[in-house]
Amino acid sequence: MITTGQSITNPVTGETLVFRTTSADTNGETVVVETFVEPNGAVAAAHVHPQQEETFEVLAGELEFRLGKRKLVAKPGDRVLVPAGTPHKFRNIGEDTAHFVCEVKPALGFEQLIETMFTLAEDGKVNRKGMPNPLRLAVIARHHFDDVRLPFPPAWLQKLGLAMGAPLGRLLGYKPNYEPQAPKAPTALGV
Template identity: 40%
Template sequence: MTTTDRQITNPRSGQRMIFRTTGKETNGALLEIESFNPSSKEKEPEHIHPNQVSSLEVITGKIHFYINGETRVLGPGDILEIPAGVPHYFWNEDAAEAHTIQKFTPALEIEGFFRTYFALARDGKLNAKGTPNLVRMSLPMLNYQNEIQVVNPPWSVQKIVFTILSPLARLLGYKQKYE
């Protein structure tokens, strides 16, 4: 991976990620990301990582975390570990950019999900809420179901809908992965 391959930017949100250690480099054991999140009241969808422990350490700034029904504000030096399957989301409503280190264990294919999502943002394929349309989303969400799942509606409902829509997505030329 070249230096430029290590960094991705979401032009919609301004979030920037640098892949410090990849799953490929660790035989799937770990993905470590340096993340920079500008101030925004916009929150990502509540989601889970069904098969991964994720953690976050705040380097500078503050990050707001909603985890398992509780809001927490984390500052420099704070560390949060999220067990697999626990609903959460984060945002930065502080004036300063938040700089964090995120880890995913095992790495699985979460790097591919982030690259796909940021590429969709780069190409203007996200709506005002920051998500692609259901048809376009069907293939990536099925592809990355072991890494990430939105909490509502329940995954069983989403999986049925995505499975039904996936042939149309393929017909329209949509992909499982974008770069």
């Protein structure tokens, strides 16, 4: 469970998030994360939050945002509003670490989703873009369908695919929340 002040890093996408305000702090109304994105770092994939709006306030660096079909570059002092239902993604196009504050309203399952995806990346269980295998992703995506989905194909078709893929993923032992397995205890040699 994410706590205020907790930091989490995705080594594949180059993002580090520091949770400044959590859903527990606001009774589920808001999550505020201070975000650092390494040069060439980017969110794992274009996505849509059907019920959440995000506001990005850039403090340092240069970020390229794609909002629907629109592309824009945000620099220090710029604020970018992403209304609910808007396909979007971002990437650091500068030579230095980009730094911004992102506010997500309402919180819904945002923290749980980020914790799952970043922990999978930390444990090497994602591809070079930061995405887990399709069956694990189906389990996670079905659980978080109200939080995030792909911009394409249409939501009904995504639901259909998840209705088939998620049960198979569950049969293979995948869960909607990823918790790393405890490291195995060392064994004595020669015993």
